[in-house]
Amino acid sequence: MRVVITGGGGFIGSRVARALLARGKLTAPDGGEREITRLVLLDAAFPAGSPEDRRVEAVTGDVAERAVVERAVTPDTASVFHLAAVVSGAAEADFDLGMRANLEGTRVLLERLRQCARPARMVFASSVAAFGGELPPVLDDSTTPMPQTSYGTQKVVSEYLISDYSRKGFVDGRSLRLPTIVVRPGKPNAAASSFASGILREPLNGVVSECPVDAGTEVWLLSPRRVVEAFVHAHELPAQAWGTRRVVNLPGITATVAEMVEALGRVAGAAASKRVVWKPDARIQAIVRTWPGRFETPRALAMGFRADPDVETVIRDYIADEAIKPA
């Protein structure tokens, strides 16, 4: 079977790719388990060290460009993991860029998927940025999305379109509202949430990290391990498990920035935690303040999704997965 990952060159996309290659099989639209014979990674660019495997085909291009999507998503495509996106800070700074990548990209993909021989399973990376404005202290499955960023709006709009395309039988869609993913390896990026990984990652590498938000800022977080599991699990669940609700808030854990820095100290020593310096940034604060920090996620838990046990485990898993030698 043919499987496509948009954003397949990115941080999460490349890890989902590795997990699928290791797994070797997925449930096909007919409900049977099939070998993954072709794994197409669609992205604007691919870093060095992308997976080399005879099953992998890289398609370089813009996810909002029809010709590019048609090349990646052939009518025999069985599954799509849709992760390509312009991150929150960039979509806020450049409205047109965000609308094109995050909304038009989803629309072009959905239209292409309508042409598939059988409705493809589609797992979409939505975000906790769906929520904002006046929020209850603890959000739950009934909380109405009210995004306060363009990124969040584009994610929510994509969710609604995927739900309607699913209702019509054009695709078999499943949208996951991702917590902030911590620890994200590599360099800081334009996501407003970039600091949440930076304050753990940089000190582990012996580098000072500037934290742009208050120590008391709560982050709703999930590790790379758990989010990759969530994508595969969301794909494998039968359509009946989703019913008419094609969106789910993923489980996560709540930690303040201060608690994250303390956990870092316990794992890697006080020298590491002292490498976090506090440097408030009003623009980042304004975006992050609109994000919720506490959830109850009974639906996701009942569906079999799971969170990390605690921040220390998240840090230890990062050190193991990325073969870090703490400085």
Place this chain on the structure above:
Amino acid sequence: MRVVITGGGGFIGSRVARALLARGKLTAPDGGEREITRLVLLDAAFPAGSPEDRRVEAVTGDVAERAVVERAVTPDTASVFHLAAVVSGAAEADFDLGMRANLEGTRVLLERLRQCARPARMVFASSVAAFGGELPPVLDDSTTPMPQTSYGTQKVVSEYLISDYSRKGFVDGRSLRLPTIVVRPGKPNAAASSFASGILREPLNGVVSECPVDAGTEVWLLSPRRVVEAFVHAHELPAQAWGTRRVVNLPGITATVAEMVEALGRVAGAAASKRVVWKPDARIQAIVRTWPGRFETPRALAMGFRADPDVETVIRDYIADEAIKPA
């Protein structure tokens, strides 16, 4: 000031036009009250008897076509009432048509409004069709939209886009979730809600009306008088009255189809109510069943929107406004 009504040739649009012409003034983007010097009605077609007034300019064309929208919405436009839409039954039967008119139309309009000299006030006709799926017995301002029709999806997506364009300061948008409008004059149309007017209108004209839904079906309804008032009121409220929530569920009244037919009998006699014949239609039932019948609307009431007192008044107002002589 220049004011544009998309769908200005339609049932509600033409009545909003008449109300604005009679009123003569509206609040401009600078907060001051200004004369309406130009009222542009944009629609695919205009019925005979459209308002003749030196201030009125009719633009005939497709609301999803950029050139048409650019002709109607010049950069000096101060206000837009966005009512153009493909109705629910038609958008369900022809998915592409609905996406184009109801989603692409809103996007083209929003992009054009970004070019206005000052952010224009924009009042959008959304719908109670935003809601569906598993619903509480009584919906309120916190109920999450979960449309079960493509029409409802396109309305919700438009709401989210209008809210984000408003947050960015590109427009000053206000979305109204309209109840089913009763009594709609003229002929039955492709809206799944068409019966709700038909069972009152046709019998008053001495014509038999087939009711496609059960007598116990609850309808959440508002009269043409009140909805025209609501559009003007939504426009005139200052931006602060909306805050970050740019969408409101309008007030209405709940009546079962049986109660509507009984009210018809009290107003126009038993002969009229006997002209309703019951002929269930599974397709219509399936759509209408997804719509909610009962709401609490404290936010709208606090903002000064109002409902009709009862169904009899709705019928009497229709008879007066349309100069009907009950058969």
